[in-house]
Amino acid sequence: MPGLSHYLALSAILFSIGLFGALSKRNAVVVLMCVELMLNAVNIALVAFPRYLRPGLYTGQIFAIFVVTVAAAEVAVALAIIIAIYRRRETIDVEQIDLMKR
C-alpha cells in the first residue's frame, strides 16, 4: 500500500528529473518546462505531508495553491522574456545568451 514515503520518493524522483533537465538543456523553453516539473514535484510533497501526518490541516494545500499562483506569474514573465530575446537575437539557446558574461 502506498504511504507517505512513496509519495515523497515520487516527489524526489520528479524533482531530480526536472533538475537534470533544467541544468542540461539548451532550449530556454525546455529549461522552463523542467522548472515547472520541479515546482510540481514540490507540490506533491506539500500535499502528501499533511495528508499522512496531520489530517484536517490545510496549510500544505494552501502553500501548494500559492506555488501554482507564483508559477503562473513566473511562466508569463519568463515566456515574455524568452520571446523578447528571440526577437532581438534570433535564438533562445541558453549557451548563446551570454551577453552579461562578456
Add this chain to the structure above:
Amino acid sequence: MPDIGLGGAVGFWALATLSVGAALGVVLLSNVFRAALALVLCFVGIAGLYVTLNADFLAAVQILIYAGAIAVLLIFAVMLTRDTQRGSLWNRYRVAALLIAGLFLGTVLAIVLGTDWGTARLLSDAPTTGGIANALFDKDAGFVLPFEVASVLLLAAVLGAIALLREG
C-alpha cells in the same frame, strides 16, 4: 499504516508510472513540441495523484492552471521560436547535471526511506474545498495578506509581460 484500498494502490502506481515516464519524456524527447505534450501528460498524472491524496480542489486547480493555461503558454512559446526546428539539444554540462541530480536524488531518497514518519491512523476522506477556504481566510491564522499580495503579483506579471512584448 492506514488502508486506502486496492484501488488506491493500483491508482497510485499507475499514476506514478505515468508521471515519471512523462517527466522522462520531457527531458529525453528530442522534439520540443513532443516534450511539451509529455509535460501536459505529466501534469494530468499529477492531478490524478492529488485525487489519490484526497486533494480534490488542488486536482481541479492542477488541470485548469497547469494542464490548461501554463501548457498553452508553453506550446505558444515553442511555436513562436524557430529554435524548435533544431530540436531539444543538450548543453555541455550534461554529465555534471546528471551527477548533481543523481546525488540529490540519492540523498533525499536515503533520508525519506530512512525516516520513521509515524503516519496518522485516521485518514480524512472529507471534501477539502470548504476546509481550504476556511483555513485561507481565517481571521487569526489565515492567509488574507498573502492572498491579496498574490493578486497584485499576478497583475504585475501580466503588465510586465505586456510591457516586455510591446514593439519598440
